[in-house]
Amino acid sequence: xxxxxxxxxxxxxxxxxxxxxxxxxxxxxxxxxxxxxxxxxxxxxxxxxxxxxxxxxxxxxxxxxxxxxxxxxxxxxxxxxxxxxxxxxxxxxxxxxxxxxxxxxxxxxxxxxxxxxxxxxxxxxxxxxxxxxxxxxxxxxxxxxxxxxxxxxxxxxxxxxxxxxxxxxxxxxxxxxxxxxxxxxxxxxxxxxxxxxxxxxxxxxxxxxxxxxxxxxxxxxxxxxxxxxxxxxxxxxxxxxxxxxxxxxxxxxxxxxxxxxxxxxxxxxxxxxxxxxxxxxxxxxxxxxxxxxxxxxxxxxxxxxxxxxxxxxxxxxxxxxxxxxxxxxxxxxxxxxxxxxxxxxxxxxxxxxxxxxxxxxxxxxxxxxxxxxxxxxxxxxxxxxxxxxxxxxxxxxxxxxxxxxxxxxxxxxxxxxxxxxxxxxxxxxxxxxxxxxxxxxxxxxxxxxxxxxxxxxxxxxxxxxxxxxxxxxxxxxxxxxxxxxxxxxxxxxxxxxxxxxxxxxxxxxxxxxxxxxxxxxxxxxxxxxxxxxxxxxxxxxxxxxxxxxxxxxxxxxxxxxxxxxxxxxxxxxxxxxxxxxxxxxxxxxxxxxxxxxxxxxxxxxxxxxxxxxxxxxxxxxxxxxxxxxxxxxxxxxxxxxxxxxxxxxxxxxxxxxxxxxxxxxxxxxxxx
Numbered sequence: 147x148x149x150x151x152x153x154x155x156x157x158x159x160x161x162x163x164x165x166x167x168x169x170x171x172x173x174x175x176x177x178x179x180x181x182x183x184x185x186x187x188x189x190x191x192x193x194x195x196x197x198x199x200x201x202x203x204x205x206x207x208x209x210x211x212x213x214x215x216x217x218x219x220x221x222x223x224x225x226x227x228x229x230x231x232x233x234x235x236x237x238x239x240x241x242x243x244x245x246x247x248x249x250x251x252x253x254x255x256x257x258x259x260x261x262x263x264x265x266x267x268x269x270x271x272x273x274x275x276x277x278x279x280x281x282x283x284x285x286x287x288x289x290x291x292x293x294x295x296x297x298x299x300x301x302x303x304x305x306x307x308x309x310x311x312x313x314x315x316x317x318x319x320x321x322x323x324x325x326x327x328x329x330x331x332x333x334x335x336x337x338x339x340x341x342x343x344x345x346x347x348x349x350x351x352x353x354x355x356x357x358x359x360x361x362x363x364x365x366x367x368x369x370x371x372x373x374x375x376x377x378x379x380x381x382x383x384x385x386x387x388x389x390x391x392x393x394x395x396x397x398x399x400x401x402x403x404x405x406x407x408x409x410x411x412x413x414x415x416x417x418x419x420x421x422x423x424x425x426x427x428x429x430x431x432x433x434x435x436x437x438x439x440x441x442x443x444x445x446x447x448x449x450x451x452x453x454x455x456x457x458x459x460x461x462x463x464x465x466x467x468x469x470x471x472x473x474x475x476x477x478x479x480x481x482x483x484x485x486x487x488x489x490x491x492x493x494x495x496x497x498x499x500x501x502x503x504x505x506x507x508x509x510x511x512x513x514x515x516x517x518x519x520x521x522x523x524x525x526x527x528x529x530x531x532x533x534x535x536x537x538x539x540x541x542x543x544x545x546x547x548x549x550x551x552x553x554x555x556x557x558x559x560x561x562x563x564x565x566x567x568x569x570x571x572x573x574x575x576x577x578x579x580x581x582x583x584x585x586x587x588x589x590x591x592x593x594x595x596x597x598x599x600x601x602x603x604x605x606x607x608x609x610x611x612x613x614x615x616x617x618x619x620x621x622x623x624x625x626x627x628x629x630x631x632x633x634x635x636x637x638x639x640x641x642x643x644x645x646x647x648x649x650x651x652x653x654x655x656x657x658x659x660x661x662x663x664x665x666x667x668x669x670x671x672x673x674x675x676x677x678x679x680x681x682x683x684x685x686x687x688x689x690x691x692x693x694x695x696x697x698x699x700x701x702x703x704x705x706x707x708x709x710x711x712x713x714x715x716x717x718x719x720x721x722x723x724x725x726x727x728x729x730x731x732x733x734x735x736x737x738x739x740x741x742x743x744x745x746x747x748x749x750x751x752x753x754x755x756x757x758x759x760x761x762x763x764x765x766x767x768x769x770x771x772x773x774x775x776x777x778x779x780x781x782x783x784x785x786x787x788x789x790x791x792x793x794x795x796x797x798x799x800x801x802x803x804x805x806x807x808x809x810x811x812x813x814x815x816x817x818x
Contacts, residue, residue: 165504214502230296519660
């Protein structure tokens with residue numbers, strides 16, 4: 147009999163969902179439920195390789211990996227339950243200098259987390275993995291404490307412990323709809339309905355289905371993953387120890403021992419998508435038809451690297467579905483616009499991270515925040531621009547784990563979001579960077595040989611004696627309005643708000659999901675109406691944080707205005723003269739105080755002018771509804787002498803120059 151109400155309903159019975167259920171009971175919740183459409187471990191968990199590896203270039207993800215690793219390695223001692231942990235160690239090969247350097251840079255970061263790892267030469271690689279052909283190797287990173295677990299054992303162990311603490315698990319029960327009403331969620335299932343305070347979608351490849359009915363499209367696509375299990379390999383009989391995991395991200399491939407045989411992960415040159423037309427209702431704990439031909443190059447490389455693999459017979463080929471996101475990181479956290487509806491899905495390394503993300507998600511629900519910064523996994527790091535086409539384009543550029551360098555600007559999935567001035571900026575030589583899907587001019591090339599550093603220096607030099615114009619329309623802009631808005635913001639920001647209507651101030655706000663903060667520009671438009679501007683990447687995390695704080699009373703309205711309002715910066719001593727040429731005669735710009743706002747018309751555009759003066763730059767911020775941005779830009783350029791950059795008194799400048807000029811002023815720089 148399905149219970150009628152619960153504090154938390156977890157949807158999905160893989161390792162991530164069962165880990166979360168167990169962790170919720172550890173934090174004192176017993177009225178918690180897990181609903182699984184087929185059987186526990188179905189979907190991806192049951193056929194996963196189960197690797198526990200910690201090496202990770204993103205420091206926050208590395209901390210999450212370390213948390214998960216610690217939970218698994220201490221699990222049997224603390225609970226009496228086994229997860230089948232084989233602590234065999236892990237070698238990550240460096241067949242090139244670039245890969246060696248990349249691995250070597252990771253070691254100090256990992257060592258600060260208490261992870262034992264070092265760089266070793268080819269001889270040590272051979273000693274650790276005698277079946278290898280070391281030809282062309284510079285060496286490898288060696289992590290002796292890494293290894294693998296049995297994914298099914300771990301999942302069932304989490305489930306048993308959760309049940310023992312009072313949780314209930316319903317198998318063969320499909321969730322058909324989610325309905326919000328009277329402050330709670332109704333989870334409709336094939337066995338009845340459950341009323342819940344919180345709902346968590348830990349449904350792996352199925353994760354996009356239920357949010358789609360609510361108008362949210364999660365950037366997760368299902369893809370095929372293959373590995374080969376060999377017959378017995380005679381060389382393993384005489385070793386006297388189990389081989390470590392062997393990985394080569396340059397192919398890419400991996401090997402590990404499976405009893406007396408080998409497992410080899412087979413990767414294709416392109417992402418092999420599955421269920422393009424939707425996942426069949428009948429699919430659960432099944433596999434997909436294998437296709438080793440498409441992974442022929444990977445197999446050939448594996449045979450060359452481990453000759454014993456070439457001599458071994460193939461016992462079976464496993465081809466099953468897995469989740470893929472743009473950056474191979476999972477999605478976790480509350481969904482914006484849908485209070486207490488959470489996602490915990492899309493993990494490429496779901497087994498290895500399962501224990502850690504389960505604990506962090508439980509902390510988020512019970513305590514209000516996770517104990518680690520989960521920004522790299524936050525579901526709010528992507529917006530509606532991250533469509534299926536966007537995800538597939540990005541995966542086409544880098545479709546395997548370990549192929550993406552954090553912080554590198556990617557060429558795929560562009561352009562997604564653009565300012566109305568994008569076409570003109572391209573014509574004027576803009577070099578763009580992508581920020582939260584937006585195409586942002588980083589600098590303007592005046593010569594084909596010009597570097598970013600040289601162009602930025604030229605732009606800053608021009609601004610020092612003239613006037614530069616920067617398009618900062620990509621910034622996040624959130625409106626907070628209604629009775630109690632000022633009280634909410636004063637409490638949340640911990641600082642005095644602008645005292646009068648038409649004034650602007652600065653603040654910082656810790657975003658949800660960890661310790662990361664963002665700088666804000668706070669506009670007080672009238673007594674209980676505020677606009678908050680922040681960096682482009684903060685958009686949905688800021689929106690969700692404000693919505694959570696405002697609650698559901700309806701007294702305070704939180705609205706996302708991002709993309710609806712264009713924003714130009716005029717920097718330099720020539721700015722006030724330029725504006726005076728086209729502003730209404732009765733607009734006394736010279737008398738406008740610092741960080742004061744004036745609403746006027748410039749040409750045919752209604753604008754909001756804000757004056758600011760900073761250590762390295764002074765200038766004007768001009769806001770206007772996006773549909774007026776092109777006309778406003780034309781008016782400014784005509785007043786400055788036209789579009790010819792050499793003759794005009796107005797010059798395009800990019801984000802790099804703005805950041806350099808405004809670096810000493812966080813409150814002014816947030817829009818950049």
